Structures are given as structure tokens and as C-alpha cells.
Amino acid sequence: MSPESAQDGPSVPTTLAPEDENAGGEEGGALSPELKDLAGKAVEYHESALSENTRKAYQRGWEDFLAFCESHGLEAAPASEQAVALYLSDRAEDLATSTLSQRVAAIQHAHDERGLISPTRSKGVQNVMRGIRRESNRTPEQAPPLLTEHVKEMVDTLPGDASPPNGTEAEAAWLRGKRDRALILTGFAGAFRRSELAALRVEHIESRPSGLLVTVPESKTDQEGEGQLVAIRRIEDSGYCPVKALRRWASVASIDDGPIFRGVPRSGFISRDAITGRTVGNAVKRAAEAAGLPQADDYTGHSLRAGHITQASMEGAPDAAIQAQSRHESDRAFREYVRPQRLLENTSSAHLGL
Incomplete structure (x- = not known):
């Protein structure tokens, strides 16, 4: 079948x-x-x-x-x-x-x-x-967070506004870079899980003057599939705006509906199917290695989400605002991300006069 x-x-x-009332008779059971x-x-x-x-x-x-x-x-x-x-x-x-x-x-x-x-x-x-x-x-080792400086270094290794090079494989690599640029910036800005990022579809995105409203139809903390909203602000006059990067990728890939992030094989013909969470991890690791980040091999797709929470906490964003973005259902799970940074900020070792 x-x-x-x-x-x-x-x-x-x-x-x-x-049984059908017309089927059989008295003799037919x-x-x-x-x-x-x-x-x-x-x-x-x-x-x-x-x-x-x-x-x-x-x-x-x-x-x-x-x-x-x-x-x-x-x-x-x-x-x-x-x-x-x-x-x-x-x-x-x-x-x-x-x-x-x-x-x-x-x-x-x-x-x-x-x-x-x-x-x-x-x-x-x-x-x-x-x-x-x-x-x-088992207690999993937390993937190291990717902070804003790391994300910028990674994105700088990927294609910007330049035209695609000639040659099938070169053009495919250029397209893949444009996709990964949008993938990394969107994943970081939205604090998305790998599966949520991979499953993002055009119909999930509502454009507003100040940015995007993204509906996550089903996630780890939304088992009933009611949907959760994630806001991504437009960043004017920035080369790292996730909204611009997402729109540029959709434009060069001619994506008007269906999955946003799709496979780009060497043929250069963009797949109609969505990527997987594993592809997100591979894209992050590839960009981290290209940027020469010290912990490049340890970064995963989850590092974007962990990085958003850590960076926002470092910048003084209210816990409630961060938790609303990350959509953590449990306070305990959320604080596992912010606790290491808070320890460093408040440690008594900073007051020893060394």
C-alpha cells in the first residue's frame, strides 16, 4: 500500500x-x-x-x-x-x-x-x-552557546549580496550559503529548536512592519499542536538582519510556499522537501569551522537556541521576555541556560582583589 x-x-x-437491511433474507442470517x-x-x-x-x-x-x-x-x-x-x-x-x-x-x-x-x-x-x-x-552535555560575536563571524564566511558564480557546483554552494546565512540568523534570533527551524514553512510566517511573527505549529512544549508565536524584529541598517536574510534566501530560491529551508544538492536544483534537524546542525558546524571558532567541533544546531538565551541574559533582557521567546514550559529547564552566566556575573571570586 x-x-x-x-x-x-x-x-x-x-x-x-x-448489515445492510436489504442483504440476505430470513435464510441468509x-x-x-x-x-x-x-x-x-x-x-x-x-x-x-x-x-x-x-x-x-x-x-x-x-x-x-x-x-x-x-x-x-x-x-x-x-x-x-x-x-x-x-x-x-x-x-x-x-x-x-x-x-x-x-x-x-x-x-x-x-x-x-x-x-x-x-x-x-x-x-x-x-x-x-x-x-x-x-x-x-542520561544528563546530556550542553552544547556550547553561540553568542552574537560568534554568529557574526560565522555569517561573514557565507555569501552576502554578491551574484552567484558560474558553474553548477559553484552556484549550488552559493545557494547553500545563502540558505545557511538565513538559517543561522533566523535560528539565533528566534531561539528555535532544530526541528522547529527545519520545519518552518512560508504559511507559518506573517510579515509586519517591525518584523516577522512566526507560528510554530507543534513543538516539544506544545504537544497538543495548538501553535506558539515567535517574534523576530527587523534590524535596520544591519548586515545581520534575520528578516532580510530570510527574504533574500526565499527570493533567490524562488520559494513562495511550502518549506522555507530546503536541500540544495550539487546539481543546484533546490529540493521541494524540508531539511532535517541534522542538516541544521551540519550547517552550524560548517560555518563555525569556516570562521575558525575554537570550539567549532562542539557546536550543534542547539547552540543557536542556547546562544540566544545566554546572550539575551548577558544584555539584561528580563527573564520573562527570554522565556517567552524560548517557550520553555519549565522554569527549571530555562534556568539551566542562564545559571552559568549568572554565576560568572555574581561570583565572589571577582571581589578578591587579585
């Missing part, structure tokens, strides 16, 4: 559906009126088995799995054990384990509703989820 044909919603099991009413009730109970929120979460999870399979040429229904394992491994970088567990449940539900054997029950898939949970329970 192709991913397209797998998109239909949950079906009512034929064993529950009331037609249900009595009383049993027909009971069968109708059974269908209603089946359709009410899931809450509205669970149904919506399953729908989002299934659509995300479909998109992954389609972009990688994999069958979605019935899905293979390998397809599910690859999907979970890819999404583990950006989604909470609770969300991944919900995605597994969505894939299983979609298969069960279609009478298909679900690979989510396999030992291989369960081991992948077990490994992801174990890794997530």
Missing part, C-alpha cells in the same frame, strides 16, 4: 458494522432489529474509544510518519520494522521520549485499524525505543 492510500482515517471494523441496534451501538462505542485529543495526536503522528516514509521512499502501510526504527532514530534528536511513544502508538493504531500487522510490536522497534529512553535519561 502506498503512503497516499494509507492516509485514510480509522475505519470501522466490518465485524461491528450493521440477517440481523434482527434488536441486534441491528446493538451493532449500531457497538460502532458508536468503537468510534468513542479514543478521546478527541488522542485522536488528533494520532493523526499528527501518523501524518508525520507518512511524510518521513514518502521523503525516503519507504512503505508506510504496512510499514517495515526498519522503516519505524529509522523514523524513531531520526525524530529522537528533536522530540521528547513521551512524544515518540505517542508516535509509536499512532503507527500501531493505524495498522490495527487497517487489519495490518504492526511492526511497532517487534522486538527490534521496542529495543530502539528502550535505547532512546536510556539515552535521554
